[in-house]
Amino acid sequence: MASRRTVQRSRFPAAWAVLLGLLSLLHVGKGGEQVPLLLWTSEGISLPSQSPPTAGHIVGQQQLASYLEKALSVGPRNVVLFLQDKMSIEDFTMYGGAFGNKQDSVFPNLEGALMSSSSPLVLPSVxxxxxxAMIGQLQDQLETSPLYMDPETLSQLRLNASSPALLVFRLPYGIGADLVSVKEILSGNDEVIGQVLSIMKTQSVPYTAIYTALQPSREAASLSMEAAVGGGRSLLQARGGYRERERERQQRIKERARIYAPVEFKEGENTCILLWAKRLSVGIQQSGYWEHHDLTPSTFGEGVSPKLHGSSCDKTKAKLVLNYENVLGCSSFKLIFAMSQRHYKVSARRWFTLDAVELECNGTKATFNGSRNIYAPAEYSYRCESVTSFRWPLLIPRSPKDPANQWRVSFEDFQIQGFNVSGSDFSYASDCAGFFSPGIWMGLMTSLLMVLVLTYGLHMIMQLRTMDRFDDPKGPAISVPQTE
Structure with missing residues (x-):
């Protein structure tokens, strides 16, 4: 018993050093663009030490794959993956017990698991x-398919140490009207982690556990910053440059919120194509999972001048070519918008249409045909809140065998004009939203139902008939003869 207590006490400072290591790297990177990752093994299992990344370094896909490969090549191949919807490093600093106040921590099970593990790995910025893409990497390394589970299902499953398994537990994350709701959700997630680890312990099967998220919780990040300023966190404010960094962060947020100018292509001295979007993103399917890339920072913004070589325009055809480098494994990547205008006799006017959106990756083209809904009068611009190829698609792959079936495109707050451009401003916008919105349809259907009920009620009232004979209490009673 004495030796066991000595081991437990020796692990305690090391575990807290890991958690405090999270905090030392907290404000170096851009917390709104990365997620933390925690990896540990079951008690009694040791892994080869892996040096954490340097301060400010963001772990990419290849480096993360090397970390996982090194851990799984020696450690247990039964992997328990806790995948939260959103998470940022600020969730630990705001709700964890790393500042010594263990009673306020919402991660007692997680902290206990890190303490009991002899070789935990903490990556603050992934x-x-x-x-x-981590599930696909684990699937390839373990050569097994992921099993999406919950604690009740896990209790009925019998694992084998010699047979690898990838168990995925999805954990929610949400921000309500106050901070208590976030704390309650994280506390509930920690309870799920504790239940799963207890079940794994009863089965006596060694495992490798990973806790990370799909997206950063930017709302939580901003809330934790405000709490750090107002709450007087001495550890975060020890360095004199903290307030300067906070002012710089707020300035970056204001710059991102600023309305930037559209992409402008000129033929000679005259502008002939304008493009604007709140967000441009593309995605490709690799190993059964989608990997996305945001093209907005490389396309719009102050001081950003996208390469437009290959673009052209005339009275009937217009083509805008956006050239990029190093996008989703493509050293040369192009996003092409092909438009045309023609005269329609039925409407007696000219209309322009977005015929196709093409993606070109290292010379290989993927073509999405524009649906019939992407059109506008030739004197107008076209605007749509969402133009995608996968959710209520307006862009459709040209054929079932086209490479476009492996790609996704998404344009938010999209506006484009390829003809009759006057100056550097868009003409009047023809919006893609129909006249009958869902709210209008609901109102019309409710009104129609009420009219039908009223009509049926009036019909029933009109069918009522009065009795032609009444029983007079002052006169003789009405006798009804009875027959036997």
Whole structure:
């Protein structure tokens, strides 16, 4: 018993050093773009030491794969993956017990697991596209399919140490009207982690556990910053440059919220194509999972001048070519918008249409045909809140065998004009939203139902008939003859 207590006490400072290591790297990177990742093994299992990344370094997809490969090559191949919807490093600093106040921590089970593990690995800044692709990497390394489970299902499953398994537990994350709701959700997630680890312990099967998220919780990040400023966190404010960094962060947020100018292509001195979007993103399917890339920072913003070589325009055809580098494994990547205008006799006017959106990756083209809904009068611009190829698609792959079936495109707050451009401003926008919105349809259907009920009630009232004979109490009673 004495030796066991000595081991437990020796692990305690090391575990807290790991948690405090999270905090030392907290404000170096851009917390709104990365997610943390925690890896540990069951008690009694040791892994080869892996040096954490340097301060400010963001772990990408390839580096994360190397970390996982090194851990699984020696450690247990029964992997328990806790995948939260959203998470940021600020969740630990705001709700964890790393500041010594263990009673306020909402991660007692997680902290206990890190303390009991002899070789935990903490990666404070992992790019969220890398965390999204992690299930595919684990699937390839373990050569098994993921099993999405809950604690009740796990209790009925019998695991084998010699047979690898990938158990995935999805954990929610949400921000309500106050901070208590976030704390309650994280506390509930920690209870789920505790239940799963207890079941794994009863089965006496060694395992490797991973806790990370799909996306960063930017709302939580901003809330934790405000709490750090107002709550007087001395550890975060020890360095004199903290307030300066906070002002710089707020300035970056204001710059991102600023309305940037559209992409403008000129033929000679005259502008002939304008493009604007709140967000441009593309995605590709690799190993059964989607990996996305945001093209907005490389396309719009102050000081950003996208390469437009290959673009052209005339009176009937217009083509806008956006050229990029190093996008989703493509050293040369192009996003092409092909438009045309023609005269329609039925409407007696000219209309322009977005015929196709093409993606070109290292010379290989993927073509999405524009649906019939992407059109506008030739004197107008076209605007739509969402133009995608996968959710209520307006862009459709050209054929079932086209490479476009492996790609996704998504444009938010999208506006484009390829003809009759006057100056550097868009003409009047023809919006893709129909006249009958869902709210209008609901109102019409409710009104129609009420009219039908009223009509049926009036019909029933009109069918009522009065009795032609009444029983007079002052006169003789009405006798009804009875027959036997």
């Amino acid at each position: 790019s969220w596209p890398a965390s999204n």
